[in-house]
Amino acid sequence: MPRFFIDQPPDNGVAAVVGDDARHIARSLRMAVGENITVCHGGVVYECAIESVGGELVTARVVEARPDDSEPPCRVTLYVAEPKAGKLDLIVQKATELGAARIVPFLSERCVSRPDRDSSDKRLRRLSKIALEAAKQCGRGAVPEICGQMGFAAAVKDAARADVSVFAYEKESSVTLKDAIAGKLAVGASVSVMTGPEGGFSPEEAAAAEDAGVMACSLGRRILRCETAPLYILSAIGYEAEL
Amino acid sequence: MPRFFIDQPPDNGVAAVVGDDARHIARSLRMAVGENITVCHGGVVYECAIESVGGELVTARVVEARPDDSEPPCRVTLYVAEPKAGKLDLIVQKATELGAARIVPFLSERCVSRPDRDSSDKRLRRLSKIALEAAKQCGRGAVPEICGQMGFAAAVKDAARADVSVFAYEKESSVTLKDAIAGKLAVGASVSVMTGPEGGFSPEEAAAAEDAGVMACSLGRRILRCETAPLYILSAIGYEAEL
Known part of the structure; x- marks a missing residue:
């Protein structure tokens, strides 16, 4: 699943993907409302469903949040x-x-x-x-x-x-x-x-x-x-x- | 030290480096008689001193031979x-x-x-x-x-x-x-x-x-x-x- 790092944590259960990543979702991946993306912020991994797609902003509702477990122990x-x-x-x-x-x-x-x-x-x-x-x-x-x-x-x-x-x-x-x-x-x-x-x-x-x-x-x-x-x-x- | 792999073992204590490697020694490295090279053959490493330099053949006298110890144990x-x-x-x-x-x-x-x-x-x-x-x-x-x-x-x-x-x-x-x-x-x-x-x-x-x-x-x-x-x-x- 496509993974993006976001600068701000999700707000009221909605994550905002902006800039290059938003353009990538909209134009290269051509993803649509309802499709799933993964976003990461501050050591938390959020599985999300896309709610809106624009060239500068993609919003996605958090379906599941979990602590990241992919980082090494050291x-x-x-x-x-x-x-x-x-x-x-x-x-x-x-x-x-x-x-x-x-x-x-x-x-x-x-x-x-x-x-x-x-x-x-x-x-x-x-x-x-x-x-x-x-x-x-x-x-x-x-x-x-x-x-x-x-x-x-x-x-x-x-x-x-x-x-x-x-x-x-x-x-x-x-x-x-x-x-x-x-x-x-x-x-x-x-x-x-x-x-x-x-x-x-x-x-x-x-x-x-x-x-x-x-x-x-x-x-x-x-x-x-x-x-x-x-x-x-x-x-x-x-x-x-x-x- | 420059290292070369040779196809034949040294003969009577003299190693022969041929082809591309000989050209490399003669033209790129511009090595002279008396300088040292390392040659490898069949799991043995030979430290040698160059005896003659030609564009197609470089000969070198073996100064020391030892079993190779750089290969992994597995x-x-x-x-x-x-x-x-x-x-x-x-x-x-x-x-x-x-x-x-x-x-x-x-x-x-x-x-x-x-x-x-x-x-x-x-x-x-x-x-x-x-x-x-x-x-x-x-x-x-x-x-x-x-x-x-x-x-x-x-x-x-x-x-x-x-x-x-x-x-x-x-x-x-x-x-x-x-x-x-x-x-x-x-x-x-x-x-x-x-x-x-x-x-x-x-x-x-x-x-x-x-x-x-x-x-x-x-x-x-x-x-x-x-x-x-x-x-x-x-x-x-x-x-x-x-x-």
Whole structure:
């Protein structure tokens, strides 16, 4: 069933879908009065029946409301070093499907791509839209927040605040991802995951992250690409915590 | 270090790199006599020093030979329902990084994309090349085998032969991936993973797979895209078995 995120909770049992989503319902989906849609707001999922269809506003009566149960038990923030052009789109889409609550791009020493500040608003809008579309499609109850770019030091400081915080480091040979997360992903826990750019983290960055309390871990025997590493870790967290 | 797969084992301590790889060493990498390359053959990794560079043949003396230790402890075959155009390239690249030993595209009821037989040789070569390049880049000791397209029944029959065999089914609500694989991934075990097309498996297909002994499992609370599901499962298997 089509799923939409709305900015305001239903009022007197009627949900209002506006803007692009209303146009999508009216023109692309060509839905009619009486057909069903799902709307999400504030951690609640509302099953609704359409009452009116207009190009700017669709209203729908709430038939059933239930707490969302599609969100992961842990709140995972993904800190992803700026990858080469285009890869961040893929990472945001897949990280949304895999349950990330928040995605923070950051700059590190070996980043080849260094998006300028001028384009940052436009980019943020594009990435937020990718996250929104992915959240609708995979049936999530919330859309991950996409944050503006941070510097490395700020990202580490932010990451270190979580209950469990790890970074992927190809030179780490003793601590595995399982060592770092197994048995630690309690319901409600906050988890920080940091992954590096194409060339990985420098030894100085790795030392700074460890000093701040972010744990270096190995992702196994092969070197994963910078866009594959976050998907591997989010999958492992999902497997470990959700099932 | 640049890594190459060679067709013949080193002869009298000298490895021969030919064809595209030789041209790549000579022209793109512009490597010289004395520089080091890694070559792989038959599960052995050879660290070598270049002895001669030509556009069609590069020879290199073996300095050290060791058994490859980058291959996963389980032998995983991924059976992937034909997805829409382009997605199979991504799946093959990522599945190679994530350790799949063999990748088998198959046709199922709801496949939107149905590549014709005429293009199959060309496609097989392209996918094999993607797997080869990904294997070089991530430092694997073997290149996954890409098989020709199978029908659904043949894929199920083949999958069911493994020690552990699962398929991702969105209507499965009780058996999780963890239920299906945890504690069962012994060293040397063969594992089959089947994932569906954009619209998932039909109930009839799911019943047929289960009858054959391939276990239906849920991938959690969200609906993963057809290209995300195999990467999630391969990551979970890697996390469960490797670390």
